[in-house]
Amino acid sequence: MRIALLLLVLASALLMCLGAAPIGLFDVKQPRGIDFILRNSPTPQKYLIETMPGGVALLDYNNDGLLDVFLVNGGRVTNPMQPPENFDRKDKRYWNRLYRQNKEGSFSDVTEQAGLANAGDGNYGMGVAVGDYDNDGFPDLYVTSYGKNILYHNNGDGTFTDVTAKAGVAGGGWSVSAGFFDYDNDGKLDLFVTRYMEWDTKHSKTCGGEWHTYCPPEEFPATTNILYHNNGDGTFSDVSQKSGIAAKKGRALGVAFADYDDDGFTDVFVANDGMQQYLFHNNGNGTFTERALEAGAGLSEDGRRLSGMGVVFQDYDNDGRPDVIVTELPREIYGVYHNEGNGTFSYGSLVTGLGVLSSGSSGWGVGLEDFDNDGWKDLFVAQGHVLDNVEQIDPSLHYLELPMLAMNHNGRFERADSGVTAPIAGRGAAFGDLNNDGWEDVVMTALGSTPIVLINRGGQQHWLVISLRGTRSNRDGLGARVRVNGQTRFATTAGSYLSASDKRLHFGLGQATTAKIEIAWPSGIHQTLNDIHADQFLEIREPEKP
Amino acid sequence: MIGALLVLWLAWQTVCPEALQHMQAATEAEKQKQFDRAVSEFQKVTELEPKLPDGFVRLGQAYMEKHDYGTAIVPLKHALELAPDLAGAHQLLGYALLAQGYAAEAIPHLERVNEQTALGIAQIETGQLPQAVTNLQAALAKHPNDPDLLYYLGRASGLLSKQSIDTLLATHPNSARAHQALAENYFVLRQMPQAEKEFQEALRLRPDIPKLHLELGEVYAGSSQWPKAEEEFRAETKVQPGNAEAHYRLGAALLQQGKAREARAALQIADHLQPDMPETLYSLGKAAALEGDAAAGERAWTRLLTLEKNTSLAAQTHFALAGLYRKQGKVAAADREMQEFQKLQSPVTQPEAVQK
Numbered sequence: 001m002r003i004a005l006l007l008l009v010l011a012s013a014l015l016m017c018l019g020a021a022p023i024g025l026f027d028v029k030q031p032r033g034i035d036f037i038l039r040n041s042p043t044p045q046k047y048l049i050e051t052m053p054g055g056v057a058l059l060d061y062n063n064d065g066l067l068d069v070f071l072v073n074g075g076r077v078t079n080p081m082q083p084p085e086n087f088d089r090k091d092k093r094y095w096n097r098l099y100r101q102n103k104e105g106s107f108s109d110v111t112e113q114a115g116l117a118n119a120g121d122g123n124y125g126m127g128v129a130v131g132d133y134d135n136d137g138f139p140d141l142y143v144t145s146y147g148k149n150i151l152y153h154n155n156g157d158g159t160f161t162d163v164t165a166k167a168g169v170a171g172g173g174w175s176v177s178a179g180f181f182d183y184d185n186d187g188k189l190d191l192f193v194t195r196y197m198e199w200d201t202k203h204s205k206t207c208g209g210e211w212h213t214y215c216p217p218e219e220f221p222a223t224t225n226i227l228y229h230n231n232g233d234g235t236f237s238d239v240s241q242k243s244g245i246a247a248k249k250g251r252a253l254g255v256a257f258a259d260y261d262d263d264g265f266t267d268v269f270v271a272n273d274g275m276q277q278y279l280f281h282n283n284g285n286g287t288f289t290e291r292a293l294e295a296g297a298g299l300s301e302d303g304r305r306l307s308g309m310g311v312v313f314q315d316y317d318n319d320g321r322p323d324v325i326v327t328e329l330p331r332e333i334y335g336v337y338h339n340e341g342n343g344t345f346s347y348g349s350l351v352t353g354l355g356v357l358s359s360g361s362s363g364w365g366v367g368l369e370d371f372d373n374d375g376w377k378d379l380f381v382a383q384g385h386v387l388d389n390v391e392q393i394d395p396s397l398h399y400l401e402l403p404m405l406a407m408n409h410n411g412r413f414e415r416a417d418s419g420v421t422a423p424i425a426g427r428g429a430a431f432g433d434l435n436n437d438g439w440e441d442v443v444m445t446a447l448g449s450t451p452i453v454l455i456n457r458g459g460q461q462h463w464l465v466i467s468l469r470g471t472r473s474n475r476d477g478l479g480a481r482v483r484v485n486g487q488t489r490f491a492t493t494a495g496s497y498l499s500a501s502d503k504r505l506h507f508g509l510g511q512a513t514t515a516k517i518e519i520a521w522p523s524g525i526h527q528t529l530n531d532i533h534a535d536q537f538l539e540i541r542e543p544e545k546p
Numbered sequence: 547m548i549g550a551l552l553v554l555w556l557a558w559q560t561v562c563p564e565a566l567q568h569m570q571a572a573t574e575a576e577k578q579k580q581f582d583r584a585v586s587e588f589q590k591v592t593e594l595e596p597k598l599p600d601g602f603v604r605l606g607q608a609y610m611e612k613h614d615y616g617t618a619i620v621p622l623k624h625a626l627e628l629a630p631d632l633a634g635a636h637q638l639l640g641y642a643l644l645a646q647g648y649a650a651e652a653i654p655h656l657e658r659v660n661e662q663t664a665l666g667i668a669q670i671e672t673g674q675l676p677q678a679v680t681n682l683q684a685a686l687a688k689h690p691n692d693p694d695l696l697y698y699l700g701r702a703s704g705l706l707s708k709q710s711i712d713t714l715l716a717t718h719p720n721s722a723r724a725h726q727a728l729a730e731n732y733f734v735l736r737q738m739p740q741a742e743k744e745f746q747e748a749l750r751l752r753p754d755i756p757k758l759h760l761e762l763g764e765v766y767a768g769s770s771q772w773p774k775a776e777e778e779f780r781a782e783t784k785v786q787p788g789n790a791e792a793h794y795r796l797g798a799a800l801l802q803q804g805k806a807r808e809a810r811a812a813l814q815i816a817d818h819l820q821p822d823m824p825e826t827l828y829s830l831g832k833a834a835a836l837e838g839d840a841a842a843g844e845r846a847w848t849r850l851l852t853l854e855k856n857t858s859l860a861a862q863t864h865f866a867l868a869g870l871y872r873k874q875g876k877v878a879a880a881d882r883e884m885q886e887f888q889k890l891q892s893p894v895t896q897p898e899a900v901q902k
Contacts, residue, residue: 293884296872301832303865303887331770344872350804351836359770359802396738396769412804 024419025371025405026442026454033107036071036097038427040447042388043079046206046214048199049146049174050077051386051425052253055127055498056365056445058432059139061114062158066101067432067502069443070116071451072143073097075124081201085147087124092117096125096143105435115160116141116152123147127428127498131180131189133230135475139503142191144175149193153234169228169236174199179494181257181266182474183243183282185522188230189474192245192268192494194252195223213387217274217307222249225270227288244288250278256313256495258322259481260295261343264524266479269297271308271326277335279324294344297324297337301347306335310366310429310497315339315488316352316377317411322490323348327363327381327497330397334358334366334381353412354379361401362386365429365497369440373461373508375487376408380418382426382444382497400424403444403452424449432502438463438535440506445499462509462534464517469541472523476503477542479522484515509534565594569601576608584608592621599628603635610638615645633659644668662688667698675706722752726761733765741765756786763795775799783812790820798829806836824854828863835870843870861890 042050057070075087075094088094098114099107111117119125123145130139138154149171152160164170174196180189198221207215224246228236240246245268254271261267265282272278276299279292292298300306307329313322321339328334333355337345349355358381365382372378383401390397400423406413424446434441439456446452464484468477468491480491484507493500509515517529517540525546532538561569572587588605595601602625609618622639625632640655644664649671656665662685669678682699689695711727718724729744745762748755763778779796786792797813800806810833816826827850835843847863847870854860868883 294881296869299865301866301869302862303891304862340873342875346869346873350801351806353804356770356772356803359772394736396736 024417024457026419026456028419028421029453029455030450031105031107031453033102033109034069034099034451034453035109036073036099037093037450038071038073038445038447039076039094040074041077042448043077044212045077045079045081045204046212047077047081047201047204048214048220049124049126049201050074051214051388051447052176052196053124053126053427053447053498054445055125055144055177055428055500056430056443056451057128057130057141057493057500058430058434058443058502059130059141059493059500061098061139061141061154062100063138065436066103067434068101069099069107069451070128070130070141071097071099071445072125072128072428072498073119077124081204083202084122085124085201086121087147089119089121089123089125094125095119096128101434110158114158115162119143119145119150120148123150126175127177128500129178129180129191130493130500130503131191131478132475133180133189133191134234135188135470137475139476142169142178142180142193144171144178144193144498146174146199148172149175149178163234166234167236168238169193171195171226173223175226176253177255177494177496177498179255179257179492179500180478181268181492181494182230182479182522183227183266183268183288184229184286185265185473185479185524186230186232187470187472187474187523188232189476189478190230191226191228191236192255192257193226193228194255194270195225196253196273197221197251198223208387208393211389211392213389213393217251220251222251222275224249225252225255229286239286243286244290245280248278248290251275252278253309254311254326254495254497256311256324257479257492258313258490259479260313260322260339260345262321264520264522266522269311269313269324271311273307273309275305277306277308277326291343296340296347297345300332300335301349304332306332308335309362310364310381310495312366312368312495313492314368314377314490314495316368316379316408318376318487320483320486320488322488325354325366325368325379327366328358329362329386330360332359334363351412353414354406357404357406357413357415360397361404362397363404364427365444365499367429367431367442367496367501369431369442369506370408370487370508371405371440371456372407372459373439373463373510375485375508375510375512376410377487378408378416379406379413380404380429380431380442381406382429382446384423384425384427384446388425398423401426403429419454420452424452426452427497428499429496430499430501431496432504433465433506436537438465438506462511462513464507464509464515464532464534465537466505466507466517467503467537467539468505468519468521469539470521470523471542471544472525473521473542477519477521478503481520483518485509485512504537561595561598565591565598565601568594569604572604572608576611579611581608581612585612597628599625599632599635602628603632603638606635606638606642610642615642618642619646637661640664640668644671647671663695663698666702670698670702670705673709675702675709678702679706720751722748722755722758725751726755726758729765730761733761733768736768738765738769754785756789757782759785760789760792760795763799767795767799770802772799772802776803783815788819790816790823790826793819794823794826794829797826797833801829801833801836804836806833809833810837822849822853824850824857824859827853828859828866831863831866835866840870840874856890858890861887864890 053074054072126144129142138156141152153163178193227245229239250272265284268280270278280288310327324337326335336348338348362385363381368377381404405418428445439458442454444452470477519527568590575584591601602621606618606622625635636655636658640652643652649668662681666681725748732741759778759782766775776799782792793816800809813830831843831846864887871880
């Protein structure tokens with residue numbers, strides 16, 4: 001026994017001396033009860049929708065303190081599609097699914113009892129946004145589709161009601177990522193919906209000559225995004241034209257929110273596919289001005305258009321200002337736009353090391369989360385090529401890929417082992433602390449596959465998880481800038497691709513056992529809390545008065 | 547030649563008036579592009595004057611004008627039996643045989659009249675590639691930029707190159723050069739794993755062959771394996787310290803990895819070895835800017851813009867300068883560069899404003 005112990009110690013010491021890679025951060029799990037398969041229904045017809053779903057949301061829909069999982073499904077696609085389009089969403093296999101987390105970590109499928117079973121036969125599912133639009137303390141769901149979108153009001157009793165018609169947010173066309181945010185700081189969450197292109201199955205094309213591939217976005221006309229203003233009475237007004245959002249057509253796939261110029265109003269970054277990216281600056285008067293080019297965040301370093309897909313709008317280098325990372329196709333390298341603080345961005349893909357990590361990959365869902373709680377936000381990207389036959393066209397590229405985990409060392413990213421060993425066609429990704437241990441977990445979707453759940457193994461570093469309770473601001477404080485021991489997070493559930501993350505704000509504290517918290521609420525109120533103990537879940541209520 | 551003309555002259559002296567009438571009618575029909583009638587009239591000439599070579603030549607020519615090359619061959623051959631030195635008959639027969647795929651048979655006739663274009667084409671078909679290249683080059687010198695000639699010369703050169711490589715592979719299959727040739731072929735076919743393997747084998751056999759490391763580096767760069775590309779480009783700079791491209795490629799690979807200082811050093815060497823290379827200057831500017839030396843970045847890019855005006859690289863450079871000025875807070879200068887960039891841009895990168 002003693003010899004065995006000695007050998008173990010020696011082996012550990014040897015591994016440390018050799019600089020062996022540490023054991024991966026995550027355990028890859030198939031949680032009991034989650035039996036969802038993302039059915040995208042690929043056909044020889046190569047309808048473009050088939051390669052684009054699907055989203056995932058991490059939300060605590062029943063306020064029991066445990067994150068639940070909502071997954072968006074695609075639908076059945078026939079070859080060819082006949083009008084009227086029918087994606088057979090009544091068939092259980094094509095339902096979206098809500099999985100309630102049980103106390104012991106398993107999940108129960110509560111889709112039917114929650115009233116989320118039928119997403120409409122004419123709707124091919126895409127993504128999901130989460131926000132408490134009526135400030136009743138229960139998160140609501142907005143599901144996007146090729147077809148009509150659906151707003152599900154959370155009734156607070158474990159059920160949801162489809163209130164789309166009353167709310168006036170059905171959209172139409174091909175909606176993709178969406179997100180709730182409060183653009184006018186009136187305390188009510190508004191809704192931004194990206195739309196990909198003017199496309200329908202009747203006007204579908206195939207490209208790629210003998211290889212028969214999905215078409216590039218340039219083959220179809222661009223379209224506008226939608227901004228809905230929350231009227232506060234359960235209805236929304238389409239202010240896309242009035243706000244200036246519809247003044248720009250694009251081919252949007254991703255959207256993220258943050259106040260990049262610190263003027264107190266939340267701005268919008270839209271990841272466009274195959275063209276310039278859009279940065280909608282919030283003018284503070286209900287209108288937006290698209291400024292990506294002049295701000296230096298519209299194109300690659302060489303002035304080339306990008307295949308923007310997923311996007312995250314958070315501060316990766318702890319300078320207090322939100323930066324942008326856009327995931328793209330191979331050979332383009334993921335775009336890192338460093339916020340310079342004067343309303344402009346500089347291109348940081350090479351200097352952060354992300355260029356070399358991403359040049360052969362296709363990225364979709366993306367998050368900047370401090371997975372090792374060292375005080376620096378790390379990068380996770382769900383990856384997989386758009387084309388399911390890309391190897392025939394370019395053998396150096398791959399349809400199925402491993403996700404990217406890149407650890408942040410003082411603003412420079414280095415590849416790490418995500419723990420996933422089988423390549424997948426990764427798409428959506430949501431981030432949150434599933435098991436409430438203070439360490440961020442990941443749920444990722446993959447075409448034709450069950451979701452991949454990565455449970456953080458944890459470690460010795462300290463952490464803090466903050467829930468915001470807005471009073472003058474929207475109830476969840478979305479849009480607040482929260483600074484903890486020099487790190488900054490912008491409260492949001494949006495970002496990534498098609499997905500919605502835990503609304504709670506997670507901070508890794510490294511060795512620190514206490515924290516100073518500074519919050520700039522959307523209402524304009526600033527709040528500071530000192531000497532807060534580490535390793536706790538903390539709800540912070542917005543002061544009623546400034 | 548004089549003998550052939552004499553034969554023809556003597557033959558015409560004895561032609562009967564009826565044959566002459568048909569000859570005139572055939573010629574008239576040819577002028578009016580009535581080739582069926584021309585054939586019919588020439589046939590009558592050959593029937594009335596079976597010893598007259600010109601009648602058979604003209605009949606063959608009429609068939610060829612109808613694109614009936616196979617039928618043209620018989621009267622043309624008969625004409626040459628009557629007058630073996632008849633140049634026109636050799637030329638037409640050579641064309642007709644070539645058109646019908648009898649390249650080997652066509653060659654002696656085309657050689658007789660030194661018809662270099664058709665001869666070159668026939669020689670491609672028969673695998674006489676060095677001769678084909680020579681003849682086609684000579685023809686191209688007389689007719690520069692002729693698309694057919696350019697095509698056939700390209701084809702002959704390519705086949706000659708392939709023949710040479712095939713010989714190499716057959717006679718020295720395990721040589722470094724054979725592996726290099728195979729690797730280059732795989733590279734063109736974008737079969738990168740095979741290309742990598744063959745380049746590595748070539749390097750194992752002869753690590754001192756110039757450009758081998760450069761080519762292997764390109765394989766890695768093509769699949770974005772930048773650390774490996776860096777290693778190969780660096781090795782090439784050791785084999786060929788005076789090769790500007792090797793230093794440029796090394797700098798570019800380092801730049802991709804964010805190693806600005808090292809990249810800049812390599813690019814400075816490339817710039818020294820081969821000044822005023824726009825690509826080097828562009829990357830040099832990027833490396834300098836990445837390293838925080840805005841002035842050096844600006845210098846490199848400004849220099850580049852004296853060399854490149856309306857190219858995509860010039861557009862990129864204006865865009866890069868805009869970023870540099872923006873970072874320095876020089877708003878007006880950044881806007882000016884963005885305007886220049888946008889002027890040179892294709893419509894696809896322009897934001898799409900809603901059509902009212």
